[in-house]
Amino acid sequence: MTFENDHVSFKVNGKQYNVNEDKNTPLLFVLREYLGLSATRFGCGEGTCGACTVIINDEAILSCDVPVGEIEGKSVETAEGLQREPNDPLFRAFIKNQAGQCGYCLSGILMASKALLRKDPFVSRAKIAKALDGNLCRCGAHKRILDAIEEAAKSVVDNA
Amino acid sequence: MIPPSPLTNFPLLGHWVKLSEKNNLIFFSGRVELGQGNTTALVMMIADELDVLPSSIHLETARTDLTPNEGITAGSMSITIGGVALRWVASALKYQILEIASKQLKTQPSNLYVQSGCIYQKGKKTELYLSDTFYKIDFNRKIIDDVHLKSFEERQKSFPNINRIDLKSRLVDAPFIQDIAFDGMLYGAPVHPPSTYHQLVKIDLASLKDRPGVVKIVKNGSFLGIIANSFYHARNAAIWARSNGIWKSTLTDPVDHFQKLKCSNNVLDTIIESKDIRKNSGKWFETSVSRPFIYHGSIGPAAAIAKFEDEEILIYSHSQGVFQLRQAIANVLQKKEDQICIIHRPNSGCYGHNGADDAAFDAVLMAKSVPGKFLKVIWSRFDEFHTSPMGAAMVTKSRALLSSDKRVIAFDVEVNSTPHTNRPSSKIPNLRAASYLSKPIVSVRTPDVPLERGGGADRNASPSYDIDSLRVRKRIEYDTPYRTSALRSLGAYCNVIANETLFDKIAKELNVDPIKFRLEHVSDPRSKEILERLADERLSDTYNTSDDGTGWGLGFARYKGSGGYCGVMIKVNIDETVQVTDAISVCDVGEAISKDGIKNQIEGGIIQSISWTLKESVPVDGFSATAETWTDYPILKFSEIPNLRTILINRPAEKPLGAGEISQGPTGAAIVNAINNAIGIQVTELPITRDAIIAKLHSVT
Ligand code: FES
Ligand code: FES
Numbered sequence: 001m002t003f004e005n006d007h008v009s010f011k012v013n014g015k016q017y018n019v020n021e022d023k024n025t026p027l028l029f030v031l032r033e034y035l036g037l038s039a040t041r042f043g044c045g046e047g048t049c050g051a052c053t054v055i056i057n058d059e060a061i062l063s064c065d066v067p068v069g070e071i072e073g074k075s076v077e078t079a080e081g082l083q084r085e086p087n088d089p090l091f092r093a094f095i096k097n098q099a100g101q102c103g104y105c106l107s108g109i110l111m112a113s114k115a116l117l118r119k120d121p122f123v124s125r126a127k128i129a130k131a132l133d134g135n136l137c138r139c140g141a142h143k144r145i146l147d148a149i150e151e152a153a154k155s156v157v158d159n160a
Numbered sequence: 161m162i163p164p165s166p167l168t169n170f171p172l173l174g175h176w177v178k179l180s181e182k183n184n185l186i187f188f189s190g191r192v193e194l195g196q197g198n199t200t201a202l203v204m205m206i207a208d209e210l211d212v213l214p215s216s217i218h219l220e221t222a223r224t225d226l227t228p229n230e231g232i233t234a235g236s237m238s239i240t241i242g243g244v245a246l247r248w249v250a251s252a253l254k255y256q257i258l259e260i261a262s263k264q265l266k267t268q269p270s271n272l273y274v275q276s277g278c279i280y281q282k283g284k285k286t287e288l289y290l291s292d293t294f295y296k297i298d299f300n301r302k303i304i305d306d307v308h309l310k311s312f313e314e315r316q317k318s319f320p321n322i323n324r325i326d327l328k329s330r331l332v333d334a335p336f337i338q339d340i341a342f343d344g345m346l347y348g349a350p351v352h353p354p355s356t357y358h359q360l361v362k363i364d365l366a367s368l369k370d371r372p373g374v375v376k377i378v379k380n381g382s383f384l385g386i387i388a389n390s391f392y393h394a395r396n397a398a399i400w401a402r403s404n405g406i407w408k409s410t411l412t413d414p415v416d417h418f419q420k421l422k423c424s425n426n427v428l429d430t431i432i433e434s435k436d437i438r439k440n441s442g443k444w445f446e447t448s449v450s451r452p453f454i455y456h457g458s459i460g461p462a463a464a465i466a467k468f469e470d471e472e473i474l475i476y477s478h479s480q481g482v483f484q485l486r487q488a489i490a491n492v493l494q495k496k497e498d499q500i501c502i503i504h505r506p507n508s509g510c511y512g513h514n515g516a517d518d519a520a521f522d523a524v525l526m527a528k529s530v531p532g533k534f535l536k537v538i539w540s541r542f543d544e545f546h547t548s549p550m551g552a553a554m555v556t557k558s559r560a561l562l563s564s565d566k567r568v569i570a571f572d573v574e575v576n577s578t579p580h581t582n583r584p585s586s587k588i589p590n591l592r593a594a595s596y597l598s599k600p601i602v603s604v605r606t607p608d609v610p611l612e613r614g615g616g617a618d619r620n621a622s623p624s625y626d627i628d629s630l631r632v633r634k635r636i637e638y639d640t641p642y643r644t645s646a647l648r649s650l651g652a653y654c655n656v657i658a659n660e661t662l663f664d665k666i667a668k669e670l671n672v673d674p675i676k677f678r679l680e681h682v683s684d685p686r687s688k689e690i691l692e693r694l695a696d697e698r699l700s701d702t703y704n705t706s707d708d709g710t711g712w713g714l715g716f717a718r719y720k721g722s723g724g725y726c727g728v729m730i731k732v733n734i735d736e737t738v739q740v741t742d743a744i745s746v747c748d749v750g751e752a753i754s755k756d757g758i759k760n761q762i763e764g765g766i767i768q769s770i771s772w773t774l775k776e777s778v779p780v781d782g783f784s785a786t787a788e789t790w791t792d793y794p795i796l797k798f799s800e801i802p803n804l805r806t807i808l809i810n811r812p813a814e815k816p817l818g819a820g821e822i823s824q825g826p827t828g829a830a831i832v833n834a835i836n837n838a839i840g841i842q843v844t845e846l847p848i849t850r851d852a853i854i855a856k857l858h859s860v861t
Binding site for chain 1: 194195196197323324326327328330331332333334336338339341372390391392395456457458459460461506507508509510511538540541756757760761763764765766767768771789790791795796797798799801804
């Protein structure tokens with residue numbers, strides 16, 4: 001057995017965590033099982049669906065694809081961070097547009113689009129769509145999701 | 161008024177409502193939330209009838225220890241039957257409340273009414289709140305004795321309009337079955353044989369037991385379950401087991417299911433036959449449409465939690481029918497039903513009979529060996545693609561007879577399909593692992609859904625037009641190694657495509673506008689309105705298709721012949737591949753309860769259907785389904801989504817009908833017709849990929 005227990009420390013939604021896990025464990029499982037932060041969803045565990053998207057140091061990243069060892073000292077944002085931010089423009093736009101059905105894909109899409117708007121608040125609808133091609137939604141809520149993100153982008157720009 | 165069917169077995173108020181210790185009313189529904197938002201609509205219906213705010217309604221759904229057994233939540237019947245039942249419950253409840261209040265206020269019940277949870281008399285608020293009457297409610301009264309439903313005009317005045325009550329939590333909390341955690345919980349990963357015809361012949365159990373985090377191995381016949389202290393470890397051990405075990409198929413000859421479906425000699429069952437079908441004369445037109453196996457493809461794979469304690473089993477499942485699942489598990493384990501409690505919890509969107517029931521049984525098989533502990537099973541993507549039931553493969557052959565005065569006067573439809581129902585029940589467990597336990601329980605054939613319940617393979621085989629003579633025949637091909645079962649809209653998707661593309665074919669030959677041609681075969685005003693509104697939209701710039709490679713097409717059907725009406729118009733742009741650039745639908749589902757929820761369902765149905773029609777086909781190797789990851793089974797992506805509009809015709813005086821399954825068939829048909837309009841070929845072997853178009857072009861030239 002190659003168990004390489006070690007210490008990793010990083011931030012999630014501003015809170016400091018120190019975990020003692022095999023450094024190869026993907027971040028997704030660390031978040032869900034060890035830290036009890038399950039708003040980041042398991043969809044495939046192999047980097048092909050986007051359900052597990054989180055933001056790490058401002059980049060949208062598939063958390064199933066990152067060994068926890070690699071995020072030493074970094075700062076992770078997950079959908080839980082929005083529980084305390086009901087006025088977040090994206091969160092609000094998702095609710096306003098009723099963008100979702102089962103909602104399983106949504107937390108990943110929320111994080112992916114958050115990172116996108118942070119980088120480029122003027123992003124076009126076509127570019128938003130392209131950027132989300134790695135995020136699958138089986139319920140077919142795409143149109144509303146795009147409407148919501150576009151609306152949020154607009155409100156951010158308008159208020160800037 | 162005929163009482164809604166669930167009130168037959170559950171006639172008493174107490175079957176549907178209970179008073180909590182804190183003097184709150186708790187309502188029960190046997191319907192499960194599949195992600196489609198039905199719980200929100202049910203809450204709206206109760207609140208409206210009771211004249212209280214939706215936010216004050218507490219509704220518990222689908223648990224075998226509390227709620228009425230309303231069967232499987234499927235076929236777009238949640239609102240039509242389940243919602244209307246709750247309306248009756250709320251009405252009877254209000255009647256009693258006003259009766260109790262009238263005694264306390266020494267007046268007639270007819271002088272009183274409810275508004276936002278307070279009791280009013282002649283326009284004035286009384287000192288009584290609704291809750292002051294609860295302690296006197298007689299829950300043993302029969303609902304039908306007390307029911308006084310509101311008229312639809314009354315309902316119009318104050319019908320609540322609310323957003324999805326569960327969307328916030330689905331965005332940022334952890335409501336899904338995957339997310340639930342209990343103290344000391346263990347995790348299980350199943351390792352299923354590649355098909356129900358495969359046997360596990362060799363696995364090194366000792367090495368498997370030594371994998372990191374593994375606590376225990378459960379082996380029963382060809383079922384292998386790995387119990388570990390984390391999902392991550394369970395999952396990794398399962399991956400190891402899959403690549404180190406050996407399975408052998410008991411079948412030796414590969415099966416070409418399409419060949420079987422296309423030219424089977426098995427007898428056809430005649431479902432409908434007008435006497436004169438063979439006597440008519442004119443010109444026959446025909447088409448044959450095939451669709452492959454389709455995956456459910458929920459983004460979150462199947463999951464379940466189970467616990468064994470003192471001979472009792474507690475299960476959390478996202479099954480569509482918790483009572484049926486309970487019967488099936490009780491049957492396989494030789495237990496009494498009341499020793500098993502199943503509680504529904506949401507999972508990723510459910511589009512039919514997926515792996516939920518199988519995963520629950522996997523959890524039970526594993527939890528049995530660790531009594532007293534909660535055990536959570538989460539399937540891998542591989543399990544989803546290899547193990548869960550798939551949507552049936554079909555070949556529908558339609559023939560239509562055109563009379564000399566250019567009317568379609570006969571339709572003759574032959575449906576060939578693998579089964580659309582293989583759900584668990586008391587007699588037939590239909591749980592995947594049960595078929596290869598050491599004492600296997602072989603699943604027997606389930607008869608197809610009868611026409612009275614909307615039909616299964618033959619759903620919507622009758623076109624939604626005035627056709628004088630009709631014949632519908634079907635043949636269910638049971639003998640393939642693949643396990644197929646209910647997927648959204650059952651046979652309707654393929655049958656509507658066959659009939660609607662045939663209609664276009666004839667219109668084309670006659671050189672008449674396809675919408676006009678349809679209108680000539682419609683007398684029902686509701687159908688007419690849909691087609692007329694689409695005809696208007698057709699004139700807009702959006703559906704101008706003068707550019708090269710663009711085309712428009714239409715599909716229309718009344719779901720099941722008795723459900724919601726839906727017409728879809730599509731515009732495509734063909735440039736190597738087919739791009740659906742625009743889609744518009746006009747729908748009528750009678751009384752619209754949650755208008756936005758209905759639109760959401762229609763839009764979702766259209767997008768899912770575009771994906772089925774253009775992209776999806778389960779890869780099979782002759783014995784089993786073989787996709788391993790999403791890369792092997794692409795679905796529609798964000799950049800491929802068309803501009804989408806939905807027009808909803810609300811008919812408050814009509815019965816409310818479901819919306820979840822009405823748009824798939826019309827969408828598929830509209831795409832095929834639009835492609836034909838754009839490049840002059842009718843591609844009827846789905847999916848319509850780039851290769852399919854090239855092949856068809858070659859076969860034509
Ligand atoms: S779970 Fe990470 S991409 Fe699917
Ligand atoms: S809303 Fe269900 S998968 Fe996107």
